[in-house]
Structure formats: structure tokens, C-alpha cells
Amino acid sequence: MITPEADEELLIVELYDIHSYELIRYIYMLVNDELQSEDLLQETFIRAWKNVHRMKEIENSRAWLFKIAHNASMDYLRKKKPIHLIEKFIKSVPDPSLQPEKYIQTMEESRELIDRINNLKDRYRKIILLRKVHEFSIRETADILKWSESKVKTTLHRAMKSLEDSYIRAEEVYYEKKS
Structure with missing residues (x-):
């Protein structure tokens, strides 16, 4: 039997598989630090996991994850000045x-x-x-x-x-x- 907790875990894993590459590129452009980008990606999914119960209210999971990643990155950057953005312009x-x-x-x-x-x-x-x-x-x-x-x-x-x-x-x- 699949429990609600297992469903939530599968959902987070699926969201990670779908969006992690794009999210880490975005985070990297904000913080310009590869290791910190990985930490912030992890922080993004920890925050998502803590709020996965809200997923039923979320219309766009991609935008929701980017918002979490953005907020986590801004929290980090507020602590670490100066900000250096967009070291690599992916497009x-x-x-x-x-x-x-x-x-x-x-x-x-x-x-x-x-x-x-x-x-x-x-x-x-x-x-x-x-x-x-x-x-x-x-x-x-x-x-x-x-x-x-x-x-x-x-x-x-x-x-x-x-x-x-x-x-x-x-x-x-x-x-x-x-x-």
C-alpha cells in the first residue's frame, strides 16, 4: 500500500528529475559558485519537501520551484556580498x-x-x-x-x-x- 508520505516522496523525486538541471543553472547564474549552487539546489528541494503538502494549491510546479530557488539564493546572497550575476549566459x-x-x-x-x-x-x-x-x-x-x-x-x-x-x-x- 502506498502511503501519502510515499506519494509526496515520489512527487519530490519526480520534480527533482524534471527540474533540477534548469534550477541549478538558474541558481548558478545568481550566485556564480558551483559548490554553493549545489547546496542551494539541495536547500530548494528541502524547502519544497517541507511544503509539499501545498502542492494541491500550486498551479505551476516549475514556477513554484524557481520561486523557492530564487528565495534561497537571495537569502544566501544577502549574507554574502557583493553579488556577481550571470557568469555564464546559458542561452x-x-x-x-x-x-x-x-x-x-x-x-x-x-x-x-x-x-x-x-x-x-x-x-x-x-x-x-x-x-x-x-x-x-x-x-x-x-x-x-x-x-x-x-x-x-x-x-x-x-x-x-x-x-x-x-x-x-x-x-x-x-x-x-x-x-
Whole structure:
């Protein structure tokens, strides 16, 4: 006979199997420390285990786990300053099967993008990570960050504008140096 506790354990194991890879990538982008990311992933699932009884109320288990991971990471980062975000921008990793010249160019562009994102305000980095890298909906992002949906939209717009402006400023400096 399967007990409710066994069902909960199976559910946590299933959630781990489905979401752990994506969660650890997200956590790593927040804390930029591989060992700490593993600890925070474990902390995420411990917190999930303690609240597994709430699963019936949860509409989206993926967003729920990301919210737990986000909160665990923020708790850690509040204790450890300064914050270094997005050491590796997962979506920007080029395909190694590209021609060597194209691969190198794409790697350089990815590095530049990572550097620019790292120089954004903290809230801009978070919103780009959740909306553009992990592709959460506006509602899911609002839930994870405990923001209103309108704040998510506005902040994303400002973050993308700030990122775009950093490229424009860099181009202006480059052309001023050439002339």
C-alpha cells in the first residue's frame, strides 16, 4: 500500500528529475559558485519537501520551484556580498559545430553580452534571467519576484533598453577612437 508520505516522496523525486538541471543553472547564474549552487539546489528541494503538502494549491510546479530557488539564493546572497550575476549566459553558448571563425566570433559576442548584463542593475539582471533565459511568463515572473505583472513588464522594458543603450554607447566610443 502506498502511503501519502510515499506519494509526496515520489512527487519530490519526480520534480527533482524534471527540474533540477534548469534550477541549478538558474541558481548558478545568481550566485556564480558551483559548490554553493549545489547546496542551494539541495536547500530548494528541502524547502519544497517541507511544503509539499501545498502542492494541491500550486498551479505551476516549475514556477513554484524557481520561486523557492530564487528565495534561497537571495537569502544566501544577502549574507554574502557583493553579488556577481550571470557568469555564464546559458542561452548565448555557441554551437561547437560552427566553423572555427564563426564559433570564436559567437563566443566573443556571448562574452560581451554577459559582461553587459553583469553591469546592469540587479533587478534588470534578474528580470532578463527569468523572462529571456528561462522563458517564464509575465505572471510566473511576477510570482517568483513577488512583483506585480505591470512591474515585470516595465522593468523588462527598462532592462532591455538599458542593455541596448550600453551597446550604443560602446559603438559611439569605438567610432570616436577610430576618428
